[in-house]
Amino acid sequence: MPRSLSVLGVRVERLGFTGLRVLYSGVYYCVDPGELLEKTTCHYVLCSHFHSRHCSKSVVQDISAKYVVSTLLGTIVKPGDTVKLGEVLVKATSAYSRWSNRHPRGVGIGFYITFPSGLRLYYTGDTELVEELLSINGRVDVLVIPINGEGVFTPEEAVEAVKSIKPSLVIPVHYEDLSAYYKFRDITQPYTQVVRL
Amino acid sequence: MWANSVLEKLYSRDLVIPPALKWKTVSIEEYLQIYRESISDIYGFWEREARELMWVKPWSSVSTGDPPRTKWFANGALSAYYNVISKHRDSWVWSKVAVIWEGEEGDAKVVTYGELDDLVNRVASALRAHGVKPGDWVILYTPPVVESLAVMLAAVKIGAPFEPIFTGFGYWELARRVARRSAKVVFTVDAYYRRGRIVNTLETVRRATEYSGFKGEVIVIERASLPSLKSNEVVFSDFIRESSEATEDYVAESTHPLFGLHSGYVDDYMPITHPLGGFLVQVYSTSKWIGLRPRDTYFCTVWPGWITGISYVVFGPLMIGSTVVLYDGGPDYPSWDRWWSIIEDYAVTLLLTTSGALRVFSKQSDSYVLKHNLDTLRAILVTAEPLEADVWWWTYRVVGTSKSPLITSIPSELSGRIPVVNMYIQSEIGTFITGNLVNYTFPPLLPGSVGPPIPGFYIDVVDFSGSSVIETIGELVLEKPWPSMPIEYPKEYVKKWTNGYYKTGDYAYRTREGYLYVLGRLDGVIKSSGYRLSPGSIERALREVYGLEVVVFKCRDSLRFESIIVICAESSKCSDIKQAIRALLGPIVEPGVVTTAPLKLVSELRSKRSSVLEECSVSAINKLLNSS
Numbered sequence: 001m002p003r004s005l006s007v008l009g010v011r012v013e014r015l016g017f018t019g020l021r022v023l024y025s026g027v028y029y030c031v032d033p034g035e036l037l038e039k040t041t042c043h044y045v046l047c048s049h050f051h052s053r054h055c056s057k058s059v060v061q062d063i064s065a066k067y068v069v070s071t072l073l074g075t076i077v078k079p080g081d082t083v084k085l086g087e088v089l090v091k092a093t094s095a096y097s098r099w100s101n102r103h104p105r106g107v108g109i110g111f112y113i114t115f116p117s118g119l120r121l122y123y124t125g126d127t128e129l130v131e132e133l134l135s136i137n138g139r140v141d142v143l144v145i146p147i148n149g150e151g152v153f154t155p156e157e158a159v160e161a162v163k164s165i166k167p168s169l170v171i172p173v174h175y176e177d178l179s180a181y182y183k184f185r186d187i188t189q190p191y192t193q194v195v196r197l
Numbered sequence: 198m199w200a201n202s203v204l205e206k207l208y209s210r211d212l213v214i215p216p217a218l219k220w221k222t223v224s225i226e227e228y229l230q231i232y233r234e235s236i237s238d239i240y241g242f243w244e245r246e247a248r249e250l251m252w253v254k255p256w257s258s259v260s261t262g263d264p265p266r267t268k269w270f271a272n273g274a275l276s277a278y279y280n281v282i283s284k285h286r287d288s289w290v291w292s293k294v295a296v297i298w299e300g301e302e303g304d305a306k307v308v309t310y311g312e313l314d315d316l317v318n319r320v321a322s323a324l325r326a327h328g329v330k331p332g333d334w335v336i337l338y339t340p341p342v343v344e345s346l347a348v349m350l351a352a353v354k355i356g357a358p359f360e361p362i363f364t365g366f367g368y369w370e371l372a373r374r375v376a377r378r379s380a381k382v383v384f385t386v387d388a389y390y391r392r393g394r395i396v397n398t399l400e401t402v403r404r405a406t407e408y409s410g411f412k413g414e415v416i417v418i419e420r421a422s423l424p425s426l427k428s429n430e431v432v433f434s435d436f437i438r439e440s441s442e443a444t445e446d447y448v449a450e451s452t453h454p455l456f457g458l459h460s461g462y463v464d465d466y467m468p469i470t471h472p473l474g475g476f477l478v479q480v481y482s483t484s485k486w487i488g489l490r491p492r493d494t495y496f497c498t499v500w501p502g503w504i505t506g507i508s509y510v511v512f513g514p515l516m517i518g519s520t521v522v523l524y525d526g527g528p529d530y531p532s533w534d535r536w537w538s539i540i541e542d543y544a545v546t547l548l549l550t551t552s553g554a555l556r557v558f559s560k561q562s563d564s565y566v567l568k569h570n571l572d573t574l575r576a577i578l579v580t581a582e583p584l585e586a587d588v589w590w591w592t593y594r595v596v597g598t599s600k601s602p603l604i605t606s607i608p609s610e611l612s613g614r615i616p617v618v619n620m621y622i623q624s625e626i627g628t629f630i631t632g633n634l635v636n637y638t639f640p641p642l643l644p645g646s647v648g649p650p651i652p653g654f655y656i657d658v659v660d661f662s663g664s665s666v667i668e669t670i671g672e673l674v675l676e677k678p679w680p681s682m683p684i685e686y687p688k689e690y691v692k693k694w695t696n697g698y699y700k701t702g703d704y705a706y707r708t709r710e711g712y713l714y715v716l717g718r719l720d721g722v723i724k725s726s727g728y729r730l731s732p733g734s735i736e737r738a739l740r741e742v743y744g745l746e747v748v749v750f751k752c753r754d755s756l757r758f759e760s761i762i763v764i765c766a767e768s769s770k771c772s773d774i775k776q777a778i779r780a781l782l783g784p785i786v787e788p789g790v791v792t793t794a795p796l797k798l799v800s801e802l803r804s805k806r807s808s809v810l811e812e813c814s815v816s817a818i819n820k821l822l823n824s825s
Contacts, residue, residue, distance in 0.1 A: 001542050002305035008312065139292070141309075168292050168309050182570050182600075189544045189573050190492045193294040193520055195305070196542040 001196050007142055007169065009117035014197045015040065017053040018146060018174040020123065024115050027086045031111060031123050031144075035059065043067065044085045045074075048095060048125035049108030071109055079109055079132065089114040094132035095125035102151025103127065112136065122165070126174070129157045134164045143167035143192075146174030147184045155184035162188050169193045199753070199809045200670050200704040203716040207645035209586040213593070214641050215616045216604035217575065221639055225710045228640040228649060232711075235652035239677045242653050243269070247478045247680075250280050253448045256474075260678065265686065265694045267678040269475035270451040277455060277473050278354040278446040280481075281516050282317065285310050290491060290518040297494075297543055298343045301390040301526025308343055310518070316344070320351035322440035327382065327414060331356030331447055332454070334378035338362045338371055338402055340389045341500045341523040344418045344433055348384050349456075349501065349511050356447035357381075358454035358470065363502030364389075365728070365785035367778075368401045369738050370466070372409035374459055377468055381413050384433075388421035392527040395421055403427070420525075449473055452684055456507055460624040460690075463721040463806065464733035467687035471627050475680035477512065483628040483651065484513030487620070488547055488576050488635030491518035496539060497549040498524070503728070504624040505580055509549055519547075528554065534565040537596075541569045548574060551581035551727040552588065552619070556756060559591040571599045576635050579619045581727030582758045583715055586645035593617045593644070621647040621673075621715050623701055624729070625690060627681035630654040631713055646712040654679060658707040663696055666707070673705035673715060674698045717759065721806035723751040725759050728785050732806055735763065735788075738781045745770055745777075748802045752789065752810035752817060760789035760813045764822075766796040789813045794822055 004013045011023040019032040021040060030042035032054040037045065045063060047055035047070035060073055068074025069090060075083055077092040084090075093110040097103040103126045110125035110133075123144040127133060128151075143165055146152035152174055153161060162170055170192050172184050185194045214222045235242045240259040247256070247270060256273030276283070285291050295310040308316070329335065335352040337359060339345040345361075352359040362374055375383060385402045388395045402415055406429075417426060418433040426432065451474025459466035487509075489495060495514050499505040500523075514521050522543055528536055536558075540548065558566075577597060594611040606614035616639070620632030632648040633639050640649065650656035655677040660666050676698045683690065693700045704716040723730040732749035739745040746766035754760035763778070765771035774791050792815055794802070802821070810817040 001538070002299055003303035004305065006304065006306040141292075168294055169307060178570070182572065185544045186572055186601075189494070189546065193297070193307070193494060194544040195297070195307070 005171070005195060005197055008115070008119040010115050010119045010121070012121075012142070012171070012197065014173070017176070019054070020144060022113075022121070024117070025087060027088075029085065029088065029113070044069070046070070046090065046111050047073070048110060048123070049103065051126070054126070071107065077109065087116050093122070093124070093136065094130060095127035096130060097126075097128050097151045098130055099128060100151045112138070122167070124161070126152045128153060129160055133161060136165060140165050140167040141169065143170045144173055145170060147172045148175040148177065148180045155180050156187065158184055159187045159191070163191050167192055169195060171195050171197050199811065200716040200719075202753075202811070203583060203704075204670065204706055204714055206585045207583055207714050207716070209589075209644040212641035212643055213613070215593070215597070215613060216606040217615045218635070218639055219604050223638060223640055225640045225649075228638045229711060231638050232650060232652050236655040236677070239653065239655060243478060243680050246482045246653070247474075249481060250275060250477055251284060256451060264678045264697070264699065265682065265691055267682045268452050268684070269472070269680045269682065270478070273451040273474055274448055275451065275474060275477070276446040276448045277477060278350065280477055281353065281512060282310065282314055282350060283446055285518055286314070293518070294520045295515065296343055296346060296521050296523060298341070298523045298525065299539060301393075301530055306343060313347060313350070316347040317350045317354055318443055319437040319440045320347050321354040321444040322442045323437045324351055324355055324357065324382070325444060326440060329355065329357050329381050331449065333357050333381040334457075335359040336362065336375050336378060336380040336383045337501070338364060338383065338385045338398065339418060340364055340386060340420075341525045342386060342418060342420060343523070345384065346511065346523070353455065354446055355444060356449050356453065358456055360457045360459075361501035361507065363500070363785070364396070364398060365502075365783045367781045367783035367786075368404035368408060369742065369781040370734070370783060371401065371405035375405060375411050376409040378457065380411065382416060383411065383413065384416045384418065386418045386420040387423045390421060390526060392530045399424065451475065454684060457685070458504060458507070458624050461722050461729040461731040462687070462689040462733070463731065464689070465737060466731050466734050467689055468685060469624055469683045469690065470685035471681050472684045475682060476627050477516070479628045479679065479681045480508045480512045481516045482653070484509065484517055486634040486637040486651065487578060487618070487629065487632070489514055489517045489519050490636075493519040493546045494522060494544055494573075495519045495547045495549070496522040496524070496536075496543070496545045498528070498536065498554060499549065499551060499581070504627065505549070505622055508622075508628050528558075532565065533558065533561045534569065537566050537569040537571060540571050540574060544573045546573050546575045547578065548576075549578040549580070552579055552584040553582060553726040553757060555579060555584065555592050556588050559588050560756070563595050566595050571596065572601050574599065574615055576615055577617045579617065580622050580629065582724045583717060584619045584645060589617055589619065589644040616642060618642065619645075619647050621713070625683055625686070626675070626679060630656060630675070630679070643708070643712040646708070646714050649711045649713065656713070657698070658705045658713070659698075667709055668707070670704055670706050670716065672719060673701045673703045673713065675701070717809070719807065721749075721751070723759050723761060725754070725761065726757045726785065730761070730786055732761075735761070735778060735782060735786060739774070739777065742781060743770055743777055745774070746796055746799055747774070748799045748806065750806065750808065750810060750818075750821070752813040754789065754813055759809065761786065762810065762813065762818060763788040763791045764799055764802060764818065765791060765793050766799040767793045790815060790818065792818050798822060
């Protein structure tokens, strides 16, 4: 697997189970870094929700609040809110499960991030195929999507999201069993470029 | 004859229908009907294909002049860049990924068609600002990097022909090519990584430009470790920084020079230039036929510097709108599964590689392949040199079966699933001319062969009297000209045209059904690891730079197909010859065996250069010396 992927001047790295570290113009934006937050250089932290593999409350609490964006700590946002972090615009999006109670509505969010270089990265957060996700406004260059079906998209549902959102590139996250990746990759391939990061 | 022993290794009687193409495979009779129709009116066939491109001015005549001076689509005019990139503007292709690049160190980069066009525009504008005009040559000496691809396309955009030179060549070869093309500008990288080590490219370019007396600018793409630059060197990012002015897509006559290469002949490498119109027609059609579609992610392990890389990296896949994967690194770094990992991680659907590479991979443990899931692969395309039947079977079974059963494939038995298609190409011809076509005529595969001729190319095998032969070894020839007939060529190429047909210089064997086996060069030209190498160039370089008299032979090599033998006229300098060749001509030309002989014998042996020694050993050379 590549250790990083650069798109339109933005360098993206994987961070743990589902997270990302994004470098733009010398600033690190960490999305759902989990426990790795303690060992990673992050200038801003974006937490989709507080499950340990995404963001750990105790670890995040130690960071100065102005550098955190979440639904509970730091700059508190709800779906539809927009915050500016350095040069980067972050919009909170809806993320929840319809078919399980793992991710109740109103607890978690996703992030639609706009970089000055023109890149639009959509990190859906832990969600299933909900209506709000399909009505996202604006172009998506890079879609980061969970695929293991545990309160999030199954691989097949994730493909449906890809077909609706039509990103230039998709990075699947939130899986341990590689068979989820292969299933997602093989069905998605004709619709967009898959990158396993 | 040595060609017989090659044929023995290639020959197979088993026709194979891969499960993935079970419903698409045609009978050989159906194929022959399409093929015969195509060659009964070559000009009409290619005229229909040419209409697939966008012409600014239609041609007045499909072809004029007798070969080798045949010109295609006379008086027609078109923009090459429009037909490769600009035509995708305002379509869904514009926002899709055009190129995925991965470096050996593990970092990857992605550019969409729109972003690639933006970069090309900036380079094109900078080239114009630096005085490069239509018809001026642009030279590249780089490994696979996105910027280099953009430079080639920028040259195309402004009507400047380009020549990419393989970084496996040393400074002496680079110097001569820069001088021969009277290049205005040379693009290179500072350095690059191979097997974890830094290769200092800029140093080679500096030696070459000094040796050739080059007076133009050297543009240095930052890749590994930028040193302090000299006065005529400019960093790529600075080169394009001020250039924002949009440049128009240059429209030229069909016979305008598009790109060039130096092709290996017995005495030396010689420049060949391909025309804009005929080449684009030929490469677009063959790219569709070999299986490329807009939704494909296509990994080609051959970089421009060789014809396959130019035709099927710079032009074909981008004309189609596919995504091209470039890998800048060693195939075995950090381990032998690097290529398979790339296929798995980027959902690659088509792989184009060389017989030489597959031969080496087949000698490694199967586990390097089998630990990866390569289910997205639809076909494996192979080229560059003969592909032994056992290597074909290894590729078909181990690489081509993968994990999910398809129709009748059985993954646990590695029974094979997707086609492994071996194809023939030559620098002078410009594109593949033989092979089973995944998106056109696909008769059953014959392992070890290069398939049957591709429709539109009138191919024959003839004996020394020029008569057609079947089931007998002869020479592969083209009976009729092809659209990308070179517009600049050496006298050696002219000599290849006799009695109205073109002699490829390769031994071949044709089966009764029309499948072809290509068996290697019948002259002294060396095919080593897929590279077409000139023995005369080695002799010339050593004479010119070190005053050494040598004669170069080739020998059979189980891994590289052929290897180089150098017989040096006795001198104290002979001991350093391997190192000297590496520096002057590059690592790809390094001989397998070096020995010495009296000067008189060395001169006499030159007339026997077309012989191939069955073994790469001193005893085989002694046998040759004793027979002289």
